[in-house]
Amino acid sequence: MTALERFLKYISIDTVSNSESELTPSTNNQRILANLLNQELQELGLETYFDEKNCYLYATLKGDENLPKIGFISHLDTSEDAKSDKITPNFIYDYNGTDITLPNKTIMSTKEYPDLVKHKGKTLITTDGNTLLGADDKAGIAEIMTMLEHFSKARIRHGDICVAFTPDEEIGKGMDNFDYSKFSSPIAYTVDGSTLGEISYENFNAATAKIEIEGKSCHCGSAKNIMINASLIANAIVSALPNEIPANTEGYEGFYHLEKIQGTVSSAYLEFLIRDFDKEHFESRKRFIEDLISRLNEKYDNRIKLTLTDSYYNMRNIIEQDMTVVDIATSAMNSLEIEPIIIPIRGGTDGADATYNGLPCPNIGTGGHNFHGTHEYIAVEDMEKVTGILIEMVKENTSRKVLTKGE
């Protein structure tokens, strides 16, 4: 079966996750997709383990035990940011590189999406304009499955190929119940990025600053030297921070993001997200807020309570100690004459979680674009090329020295 055929089958199951749900997984359809994949994996001859309760599917295509292992991970769910029921893929053959009018008459313009032009001559799959497409991350799943089919049939020596399909990535719970003991490869890749050739092994260091301010309220008419307006202190904090905000930053630039602000005279609350790729800069951003609050606390008699919590760290801190896992991907792409595009992830990633749990795990592009919206699209040719990259990565990995888990 081709990656395209698989992709079309997987997107016909609506696996949107639900951030409001208390269930695990957050929606039952993810389990339906996992069951289908479990059956397909078994038909390809893989050993599978399905943690049905938490909806994690693990499988291994057994290889030569003297050869190094490799692993791939994709997520079952799709984003709740756009509708995802009744996805109707729309094919554009030999795309001419101009604006696209979708079946529902909305327009995808090359001005808004300059990457479109690079796909001139390819077969594009878009949506009908009403839903997302689900290339994030069903393209990743289809590419991994097709790579597995290749090795299940071809007589090529390889080590164990481990795969895992995880639920609820889009709602930040992708690795919550991941069982590392069921995944025996010492290295892995999430196949969950965008552009063909993309490799990411850097993500933000992330922290949250919660600031509670207690004011002193009284009648305005007799407030002189008595009233302490918590909202004005909140305003002073916001104003004192540098203008490094998400809307002003890109690439490797970090930021302070004011996520929440609420206040009255008697109390106020602020919540900031702190993000930076560089560990030192990350620490100094946190220190900046601490110093600011301690100065204001001197002035306002300790009325401000700051709680700083680290959320996740840049996986680069670990991966750069041994770049083999990145080299395997770049060599595979180079040998297929696909230019590796190394870009940082301006957010978190399941791979960072895995990396800090001892499983170095960069992210590889699926070929999909405009994730989480109705203008999502993917080129059939790119899906085939990514499948080729995964195949080449397994071969590349086969030719290096054996690593055991934790080495």
Ligand SMILES: [Zn+2]
């Ligand atoms: Zn994704």
